[in-house]
Amino acid sequence: MTERLGRADLHIHTLASDGTASVVDILDQVETQTELDVIAITDHERIDAAIAGRAMARDRGLRFEVVVGEEVTTLGGHLLALWLERPVKPFRSLRSTIAAVHDQGGIAIPAHPLVPYPLCAQGFVLRRLLADEERYRPDAIEAFNPTTLGRPWHGRVVRFADEHGLARVGNSDAHDLASIGIGYSTFEGRTGDELRAAIAAGTTHHHGTFHPTGAQLGTFSRQLRKYGRDIRANGGGRLRGDGSRRDLGYPGEQDQAS
Numbered sequence: 001m002t003e004r005l006g007r008a009d010l011h012i013h014t015l016a017s018d019g020t021a022s023v024v025d026i027l028d029q030v031e032t033q034t035e036l037d038v039i040a041i042t043d044h045e046r047i048d049a050a051i052a053g054r055a056m057a058r059d060r061g062l063r064f065e066v067v068v069g070e071e072v073t074t075l076g077g078h079l080l081a082l083w084l085e086r087p088v089k090p091f092r093s094l095r096s097t098i099a100a101v102h103d104q105g106g107i108a109i110p111a112h113p114l115v116p117y118p119l120c121a122q123g124f125v126l127r128r129l130l131a132d133e134e135r136y137r138p139d140a141i142e143a144f145n146p147t148t149l150g151r152p153w154h155g156r157v158v159r160f161a162d163e164h165g166l167a168r169v170g171n172s173d174a175h176d177l178a179s180i181g182i183g184y185s186t187f188e189g190r191t192g193d194e195l196r197a198a199i200a201a202g203t204t205h206h207h208g209t210f211h212p213t214g215a216q217l218g219t220f221s222r223q224l225r226k227y228g229r230d231i232r233a234n235g236g237g238r239l240r241g242d243g244s245r246r247d248l249g250y251p252g253e254q255d256q257a258s
Contacts, residue, residue, distance in 0.1 A: 005187060005205075006037040006038065006186065006189050007181075007185070008037060009039050009184045010038070010069065010171050011040065011172060011173045012026060013044070013071075013173075014053075014248075015226065015247055015248055016253075017044040017045070018044060019249075020175055021249070022249030023249050023250040024056070025177060026053070027056060027066075030062075031064065035181075036064055036180075036181050037065065037190040038065045038067060038191070038195050039064060039065075041054075041066060041068070042080055042081075045071075045087070045090045046070065047069070047084055047086075050069055052250040052251065053066045065192045067082055067083055068082075069083075069084060071111060072090050072097055074093060075092065077094060077119055078120065079138075080108070080109040080110070081101040081107075082101075082108075083106045083192070086104055094129065095132070098135075098137070098138060099135050107199060108139055110138055111145070111171075111173070112142060112145040112149075113141055114157050123160060126141075127164070130166075140167035140168065140199050141160065141161045143168035144170030146172060146182050146208050146209060146210045146211050147173060148211055154210075165202065167201075167202045168185075168204060169185040169199070169204050170183045170185050170206030171183045171184070171185070171208075172208070176218075179219070182208055183209075184208060186204065186207060229247070
């Protein structure tokens with residue numbers, strides 16, 4: 001019997017940014033409800049929850065690996081920065097941001113690319129980077145992202161990856177528990193190191209199911225409620241002067257919040 005390929009979802013958000021689930025709940029969901037072997041927590045402009053998730057997964061002896069990541073806002077679109085030890089500064093050029101990721105030994109993958117929207121890297125920018133020095137080139141491309149916005153552009157992204165020899169990964173871009181793993185990559189092996197090797201070799205494959213039309217409205221509603229709770233918690237803490245603030249979704253958050 002052939003051993004199954006490893007599975008990875010490298011684009012998951014928590015309460016620390018615009019997700020609606022805690023790190024604890026995400027770890028439990030992955031452990032009990034998915035077949036994922038590697039996940040990345042990729043909150044916007046921060047890595048504290050990802051670091052906590054990695055430590056918790058190791059301490060609990062969970063069967064999967066947590067990669068520390070960040071979804072970085074660049075002037076050329078969102079970028080998944082993976083295998084980080086330090087946060088990457090946002091609001092710089094896509095070129096300099098990719099270089100900063102590589103400089104700390106990470107890998108850089110444009111998120112939901114080619115969609116005609118300011119938060120998505122465009123083809124002419126990516127072509128210019130691919131012709132540049134290795135330090136400035138993306139390592140792969142997010143060929144599958146299940147959002148309704150990305151569905152019409154999926155085929156174009158896959159063709160772009162193939163034309164330019166880019167590794168293709170699939171991710172969920174999950175902002176709620178139920179979405180984790182609906183987009184994923186397969187690779188030879190089960191570990192993070194084996195996944196990195198597969199990305200470098202261009203042997204990963206993307207898979208997934210798009211969100212039905214309108215299905216993300218429920219997630220958006222939960223996000224709005226979360227933002228309301230965050231504002232009340234931060235405002236209440238300032239009024240009381242007790243140092244309390246919003247729930248970041250992981251133990252020890254008061255000490256590590258950024």
